[in-house]
Amino acid sequence: MQKNKWILQDIDKEYLHTLQQELNLPEVVLKVLLARGVKSSCEIKDFIFPKKEELFNPYLLGDMYKAVTRIKQAIENKEKILIYADRDVDGITSLAVLYNTIFTLGGDVVWYIPSDEGYGLSCSVLDKYKTENVKLIITVDCGISAVAEIDYANSLGMEVVVTDHHEPPQDGLPKACCVVDPKVVTCNYPFKELAGCGVSFKVSQALMQTYGKYFDKEIAILAVKNERIYLIVLVNDVIVKEKELLNKTDLTKFSKIVTNSKKYVEDTENKDIEIIEIEEDKDIKQVAYDILKRYRNKCFDDDGRMLEFFENNIDLVALGTVADIVPLTNENRILVKSGLSILNDNYSKRLGLGYIFEEYLKNSPVSAKAISWKIAPILNAAGRMGKASVAANLILADDNYNANNFFVELKKLNNDRKELQNENIKQFNALLKQQCDTENDNILVVSAKNLMHGVTGIVASQMVKLYGKPVILFIEDLQKGEATGACRSIDGFDIVGALDKTKDLLIKFGGHNQAAGLTIENSKIDEFRKRIKKIAKDYISTEMVAKKINVDCELKITEVNKRTYNDLTLLEPFGASNSVPIFMLRNVGFEEISVIGQTQEHLKLKVCKDGMSIPAVFWGAAKYIDDFGYKQKYDILFNMDFNRDAVQLIIMDVKIV
Structure with a gap:
C-alpha cells in the first residue's frame, strides 16, 4: 500500500461549542466547515444557506458593458450572429444559455461547435460563415487563446466578442472587439472561478438588463443620520460614486423626504423612492450599504422578467458548472444549488435532458454527484466522438420527436465512446511503459x-x-x-x-x-x-x-449512522473545492473480506469496533488483500455513502496500527 500523508486539522472545541449554540447546526457539519477554513458564523450561514440575491453584478466583469451593447446593436440591426462554442458540457450549456437569450430578444443567431477542427476557433470555419454574411461572432467557453484566428476574423471584417473562463495567454489578449473573462489580469470581478456557462449566463443577464427601465440611469442611495449624509450612486448596479456629504444645502428635497412619515413618498420626477428606518448604533457608511443590499434584493424580487430569465437558465448553468469541475464554492455554489433545485422540481421541461434523466437516474434525485458520474459523461460522449452538435441539439430541442431522436443517437455515441476509451487506455498504457x-x-x-x-x-x-x-x-x-x-x-x-x-x-x-x-x-x-x-x-x-489526504475530522464508530449521513447533506452540492467529507476511524478491524467487480479489482468487507460492524468497499484494493489480517487493527479514512437503506463506507486509505 502507498504511504500517503494524512493531514488532520485541529479544531478549537470551545469555539465549536460557541458556534453550535449560536447556529444550531449539527456538530459534524461545523467540524467539516472549520477544517476547511469556513470559520465565522456569517461565512458558515452563507455557505449552508446560499442566496441567489448574493450573486455578483455581471457588469463588474471587464468589458461587459461593451460586449452587451455590441450584441444589442447586432440584434436591433438584424446582423447575423454566430455563437462559437467548445464541445464539452460546459461549452454546450454556455451555447444554450446565450443562444436562447439572443433568440428570445429577436436576434438572427446561429451556432457552431467544432468537430474535426480541434479546440477553439478555426480559420476554415470563419471562411464558411463569412460567406453566410455573419457580422458578429461570440465565443463561449473558448476564444481567449485564439490570437491568430481572431486577427484573421478581423481581416475578414467580422467582429469577435470573446466570452471565456480559461487562462489568458501571457503575451497578450486577442484583438477582439471585447473580452469577457474573469481570469483576465485587469478584470476586478470578485470571483475568478466561473465556468464558461457561468460567464455566458452573466453576459446573457447583462444583455437582458439593457432592456430594463433603469439601464444606464443613475440610482442614488442615501443614508441620513443627524447632521451626516452618506451617498452611493449606482449605474447598472455598479457603484460609480460614494462619499459622505457634510453640507445639506444641496439636498433640500431629500431632507424633506427623509422626515416624511410615509414609507413611500410621491415625487414628480421619480416614483421609486423608499424610506427605510435605520438602527441608531450603526456607522453611517454601513447603513448606506445595508440600504444598498435591501435595494438590490428588492430589485431581484420585484423584476418578474429577470426572475423568469434566472429560472429558465440556471438549471443549464448548474449542469455545465458541475461538469467542468470548477470549484463549487462562492458564486458557483449559489448557481449550482439554485440550478439543482429547479432541475429536481421539473427536469422534464428540458425535453432532451428529461430522456437522459429518466434513463440513467431512474427517478433518483438530480445531484452534483449524479451529474458528474452519470449525466456529464453521456453528454460529453458526443463531443468526444466528434459530434457535439448532437448533445447541443438534444438540450435545445423543443419537441419530443426531435428530443427522442437526438437521445437515441447520443446513447449510441456513448457506447462507441466506452469502446474507444477501453482501446485507448490499453494502447497508452503499453506505450507509457516504453516511453x-x-x-x-x-x-x-x-x-x-x-x-x-x-x-x-x-x-x-x-x-x-x-x-x-x-x-x-x-x-x-x-x-x-x-x-x-x-x-x-x-x-x-x-x-x-x-x-x-x-x-x-x-x-x-x-x-x-x-x-x-x-x-x-x-x-x-x-x-x-x-x-x-x-x-x-x-x-x-x-x-x-507525494499524495496528501486532508482529513475533515475524526469520528467514533457510533457516529457513523444515517443521522450523520443526512446531516452532511447540508454541505451539498459536493464537487471541486467542496469534496465529499473524508473521515477517520481509529483502531478498527476488518471482517468478511471478499473480492468483487467484473475485473476482480475491488474489496468488499465489514469494518468492526466495539461490537459494531459497518459494510464497506475499498475500490481498486484487491491487490492488497494479503496484507489484511482478521486480527490486525487499522486506522482508516473513508467517505460515507448510503446503499440499500443503510450507511456504507467508501474506504480511501488504510494504515496498520
Missing part, C-alpha cells in the same frame, strides 16, 4: 500514432490518479504531420504556465492550470518532451508528488 521512466520522470509524456481522438483527456486523468504525476498524451496524425495533445496536472503545477514556456514549439495551446490541450508538429514532439521534462524537474518537488 517513460515512471520512477524518475516528474511528468509523463506519451505519444501514440493514428488512434481515434475523443477520450485522451479521460485517459490522462486516470494516469494522473495512478502515478501522481502530470501527464501529457499525444495522438499523432501522420497525414497532417500534427499531433493533438491532452494534459492533466497535479496540485501546485500550472500546466498552462509550463506550456507557455515551450510555446515556440507549439501550434496552439490553452486551458486551465490543471487541464489543457495543445497542438504540435509531430517532428517537434521529442524536443517538447525534453524541455517539458526539464521544466517539471525544476518545478515539481518530491512533496508535490
Whole structure:
C-alpha cells in the first residue's frame, strides 16, 4: 500500500461549542466547515444557506458593458450572429444559455461547435460563415487563446466578442472587439472561478438588463443620520460614486423626504423612492450599504422578467458548472444549488435532458454527484466522438420527436465512446511503459500514432490518479504531420504556465492550470518532451508528488449512522473545492473480506469496533488483500455513502496500527 500523508486539522472545541449554540447546526457539519477554513458564523450561514440575491453584478466583469451593447446593436440591426462554442458540457450549456437569450430578444443567431477542427476557433470555419454574411461572432467557453484566428476574423471584417473562463495567454489578449473573462489580469470581478456557462449566463443577464427601465440611469442611495449624509450612486448596479456629504444645502428635497412619515413618498420626477428606518448604533457608511443590499434584493424580487430569465437558465448553468469541475464554492455554489433545485422540481421541461434523466437516474434525485458520474459523461460522449452538435441539439430541442431522436443517437455515441476509451487506455498504457521512466520522470509524456481522438483527456486523468504525476498524451496524425495533445496536472503545477514556456514549439495551446490541450508538429514532439521534462524537474518537488489526504475530522464508530449521513447533506452540492467529507476511524478491524467487480479489482468487507460492524468497499484494493489480517487493527479514512437503506463506507486509505 502507498504511504500517503494524512493531514488532520485541529479544531478549537470551545469555539465549536460557541458556534453550535449560536447556529444550531449539527456538530459534524461545523467540524467539516472549520477544517476547511469556513470559520465565522456569517461565512458558515452563507455557505449552508446560499442566496441567489448574493450573486455578483455581471457588469463588474471587464468589458461587459461593451460586449452587451455590441450584441444589442447586432440584434436591433438584424446582423447575423454566430455563437462559437467548445464541445464539452460546459461549452454546450454556455451555447444554450446565450443562444436562447439572443433568440428570445429577436436576434438572427446561429451556432457552431467544432468537430474535426480541434479546440477553439478555426480559420476554415470563419471562411464558411463569412460567406453566410455573419457580422458578429461570440465565443463561449473558448476564444481567449485564439490570437491568430481572431486577427484573421478581423481581416475578414467580422467582429469577435470573446466570452471565456480559461487562462489568458501571457503575451497578450486577442484583438477582439471585447473580452469577457474573469481570469483576465485587469478584470476586478470578485470571483475568478466561473465556468464558461457561468460567464455566458452573466453576459446573457447583462444583455437582458439593457432592456430594463433603469439601464444606464443613475440610482442614488442615501443614508441620513443627524447632521451626516452618506451617498452611493449606482449605474447598472455598479457603484460609480460614494462619499459622505457634510453640507445639506444641496439636498433640500431629500431632507424633506427623509422626515416624511410615509414609507413611500410621491415625487414628480421619480416614483421609486423608499424610506427605510435605520438602527441608531450603526456607522453611517454601513447603513448606506445595508440600504444598498435591501435595494438590490428588492430589485431581484420585484423584476418578474429577470426572475423568469434566472429560472429558465440556471438549471443549464448548474449542469455545465458541475461538469467542468470548477470549484463549487462562492458564486458557483449559489448557481449550482439554485440550478439543482429547479432541475429536481421539473427536469422534464428540458425535453432532451428529461430522456437522459429518466434513463440513467431512474427517478433518483438530480445531484452534483449524479451529474458528474452519470449525466456529464453521456453528454460529453458526443463531443468526444466528434459530434457535439448532437448533445447541443438534444438540450435545445423543443419537441419530443426531435428530443427522442437526438437521445437515441447520443446513447449510441456513448457506447462507441466506452469502446474507444477501453482501446485507448490499453494502447497508452503499453506505450507509457516504453516511453517513460515512471520512477524518475516528474511528468509523463506519451505519444501514440493514428488512434481515434475523443477520450485522451479521460485517459490522462486516470494516469494522473495512478502515478501522481502530470501527464501529457499525444495522438499523432501522420497525414497532417500534427499531433493533438491532452494534459492533466497535479496540485501546485500550472500546466498552462509550463506550456507557455515551450510555446515556440507549439501550434496552439490553452486551458486551465490543471487541464489543457495543445497542438504540435509531430517532428517537434521529442524536443517538447525534453524541455517539458526539464521544466517539471525544476518545478515539481518530491512533496508535490507525494499524495496528501486532508482529513475533515475524526469520528467514533457510533457516529457513523444515517443521522450523520443526512446531516452532511447540508454541505451539498459536493464537487471541486467542496469534496465529499473524508473521515477517520481509529483502531478498527476488518471482517468478511471478499473480492468483487467484473475485473476482480475491488474489496468488499465489514469494518468492526466495539461490537459494531459497518459494510464497506475499498475500490481498486484487491491487490492488497494479503496484507489484511482478521486480527490486525487499522486506522482508516473513508467517505460515507448510503446503499440499500443503510450507511456504507467508501474506504480511501488504510494504515496498520
